[in-house]
Amino acid sequence: MKQVLVVDDSLSVRKALEIILKPLSYTVRMADSGEAALAALGEAKVDLVIADVLMPGISGFELCEHIKTDPLHAQTPVVLISGIVSDEERAQATSVGAVQLVKKPFRAEDLLPVVQTALAGRPDEHDAPAAAPSLPSDGLLDALLSKQGIVSALVTSDGKALARRGDPLPDEDTLCQYVRFFASALSVVGTHLEEEWSGALLEYGKRSLLVAPLTARHTLLVVLKDAGASNVAKYVVKTQRPQFEAALSLN
Known part of the structure; x- marks a missing residue:
């Protein structure tokens, strides 16, 4: 830590x-x-x-x-x-x-x-190095990418990219840091509202982003062609969250 x-x-x-x-x-x-x-x-x-x-x-x-x-x-x-x-x-x-x-x-x-x-990039000298988690070979992210309107999907762990499918994202390292900050801020808001946050949809011009928590340390970022694909993405993430949690608990 x-x-x-x-x-x-x-x-x-x-x-x-x-x-x-x-x-x-x-x-x-x-x-x-x-x-x-x-x-x-x-x-x-x-x-x-x-x-x-x-x-x-x-x-x-x-x-x-x-x-x-x-x-x-x-x-x-x-x-x-x-x-x-x-x-x-x-x-x-x-x-x-x-x-x-x-x-x-x-x-x-x-x-x-x-x-x-x-x-960013500083080794944690206070804890033993943790083994990198692995996602199951059947590809939970691939299931997301198979849905129409989903461009790419990225799992972040403590502000770093853990796994990605689909189109590459520009300046991925910096993006992961901001996803971590955004997820932390949403978690604080949820505490004040006495509700756990389950996701947030962001719109940037023609591109939309779905950010959703998977575990306490892992966040999912889904890039959509437009906001119209968000309902499908949210449904898939909701139904597959238990599988994500089980896969990510291996680390």
Whole structure:
């Protein structure tokens, strides 16, 4: 499980970040100062640091510089947050090696893509590597592709492509990250509505996308020629969800 260190002298900001990151199942550690953050990093490595720029004592810029000059943590990505984001601040953030400077107050939809991009491709050092799940040979995705109006189908696992059938998708890696963020956001909305989300239909010009949860970690993305094919796709996904769950439970 990925570990994120949140550094801010404001308790409310730390709690807000914890709430935003919780749906993605990250382990969130907290520090109320740059000094406390360095002490925490001395105890254990983390996968990402999110730090406020303006703090008493060591600033976020200085903390990032410390991290990037430490051989043990130099590869750890750092995202800085600040109430003031000017060209000068952006240049300073870049000069100390930060991934990005995000303006406060921030929304989940602004911050999460930055966090997920920063973490993309980083090996999880805190868990044993999991075996990649395999779909049954009879091809659950092939059953989808056999229906008229369905262009391609993609199963994502923790923001990465697991299996695909049909036409290739542009910039698939980035798309999978956004599908993961979108699925997490819909899950949070479902919690507030006291209902589990079962799917969402998105329309982009002539192309429509059906996004549906398969398990807690797996999401299905179905690309449709138009919204007219959505009813068939939703029916197939609904009837085959138990088979998907059984296949994906193998990992």
